[in-house]
Amino acid sequence: MNPLITADVTERLRQHVAGRVIAPDETDYETLRTTPAGAPDARPAVIVRARSTADVVQAVAAARESGLELAVRSGGHSGAGHSTTDGGILLDLGEMKELEVDLERRTARVQPGLTAGEYNEAVGRHGLATGFGDTGSVGIGGITVGGGMGLLTRRYGLTIDSLLAAEVVTADGTVLEADTDHHEDLFWAVRGGGGNVGVVTRLTFRLHPVDEVLGGMLVLPATAEVIEGFVRLATAAPDELSTIANLMPCPPLPFVPAEVHGRPVLMAQLVHTGPLEAARRTLESFRSLAEPYADLVRPMRYPDIFQGEEAGPMPEVVSRGGFARRIGAQEASALAEAVATPGSARIVQIRVLGGAAARVDAAETAFAHRDQPMMLMLVAFCDGPEDRARQERWLEEASGMLDGAAYVNFLGREGPERVRAAYPGATWDRLVEAKRRYDPGNLFRLNQNVPPTG
Known part of the structure; x- marks a missing residue:
């Protein structure tokens, strides 16, 4: 410089x-x-x-x-x-944390520096929520512009499906208020376009009635039968239930018996927003897949689901992610074997989608993958160059389960082809046009970039 x-x-x-x-x-x-x-x-x-x-x-x-x-x-x-x-x-933007709640209209107008945990704690005092992923420390600005998948996705859709308006600073310094009636192309691009068209400085969200939920963590053995059964049950569950399952060697958690530490487990985060008795009946089928190693599922305030998170930076990782059309017996067996391989620190995350997110027209926002039934994230921790090469070979093999489509918020530095996979066909063309209009010089390029040249 x-x-x-x-x-x-x-x-x-x-x-x-x-x-x-x-x-x-x-x-x-x-x-x-x-x-x-x-x-x-x-x-x-x-x-x-x-x-x-x-x-x-x-x-x-x-x-x-x-x-x-x-x-x-x-x-x-x-x-x-x-x-x-x-x-x-x-x-x-981390100091931009203003939040205004309109209880009559059930809306919240907020700056982008607020975290998901802070937002949901604040609006949760009124028995309300907006879905922002599953990690409380994530900034709401970043997760929103990429789409936003989490623990309310099947009930209320993606984060962008609750976005009513956005204040955006474009590349020439103009401040625009975008919604379905004003600067519609900009509003469309903000909802899933990943920050390519400007800096979002305020967001207006719809608030949903989410007070007490039945939720928490369920830890099961990560056998092929349990994995396949979990995906089957989560897919068939009512919209009120959203799940995120992590397959991994069990960390030394205090609520899991010591003899289970190091064994392959399925650690499921579950949130059911329906009536308590119906929720209990639904979740009982998950408990019956196998004797749980730990069962922390209980009635709780929705904001409490975000308590206790990651501590500090992670070691070197390699990862591959995308959407998957099915996890049947063969795929479940391969995943169970991958996380059980001695000396391989791997995590496989399965997010079953569908529900409200699938009922939005794919052309309505820049998130185009509304028909995808589930998302799969493959992550491996590396212990030096030799181990990295071994883990990357596994990723290459396991990625055969993925269908090629990509979610922009889960992409690493994977190159322009993977960015195109996040925005297929007409979605890409429409984003390029918005980019040409609002950022023709590609000032906002430090992202999963959609260049104005297409």
């Missing part, structure tokens, strides 16, 4: 930004430059901790006029490392 350019940019930002502007030699820089995932060693030329839409406009202008790369961070969970930049401007 040119030190004269970065010094000028930093000084300009300090003159015009109300939030903090942090250079590499200042307090908190080392902490703020790191991310929970992706590229923690990247060193931005300057970090802007925006407090308002006006601050965002200034940061966008500084990047556009200086030519410095612009990274936009909500919660910092980009697995591809897009939540930071090496030598560019890091626009950190």
Whole structure:
């Protein structure tokens, strides 16, 4: 980076930004430059901790006029490392946490720095919720623009299906309010387009009545029969039930018997939003798949499902993800064998979809995979280069279960072909047109990029 350019940019930002502007030699820089995932060693030329839409406009202008790369961070969970930049401007939205709840209309207007856990705790005091994935520390801005899958997906759809409006700063610094009646192409692109058309600075969500749920973790042995049965039951379950199953060697959890630690287990996160007795009947069928190693499923407030999460950065991982059309006996057997292989630290995540998310027209948003029945994430932890090569061979073999389509929020640095797989056919063409209109110079390129040239 040119030190004269970065010094000028930093000084300009300090003159015009109300939030903090942090250079590499200042307090908190080392902490703020790191991310929970992706590229923690990247060193931005300057970090802007925006407090308002006006601050965002200034940061966008500084990047556009200086030519410095612009990274936009909500919660910092980009697995591809897009939540930071090496030598560019890091626009950190983490201090933009204003939230206004309209109980009469059942809507919430919120800034993008709020996390999913913070949002649902706040609106949960009113017995309401919006679905934001399954991890409380995820920033709502990032998860929303990619689509948003989680523990309310089958009941209320993707996060974007509850999005009513968005305030967006485009590449030329214009602030636009987009909804179904204003800047419809921009609103369409924001809902699943992955941040390609601007910085979202406010979001208006529909709130759903979600107070007490029957939910929590169920730990079962990860046999082929249990895996196949779990997928079958989750697929046939009513919309009120959403599930996320993780197959892995059992970590040393205090609520699991010590003799189970290290064994392959299916750790299921379940949330049933229907009447309690109906929920108990539905979940009993999951318990009957095998004697549970642990059963933490209980009536609880929905925000409590987000308590107790990941602790710190993970070791090196390789991963492959996408959608799967089926997990039958053969696939379940292969997955059970993969997580039971000695010396292989692997996690396979299965998210059964359908329900409300599948009933939205695929052309209505930039998320095009409404007909996909489930999502599969294959993750392996690597212990050095030799182990990495072994784990990548496994990923190549196991990815035969995937159908080729991609979910933009779960993509790593996998190249333009995988980005195209997230936006097939007419969806890609429509995104390119929106990109040409709102970001013709591709200022917002540190993402799963849709270039304006197509």
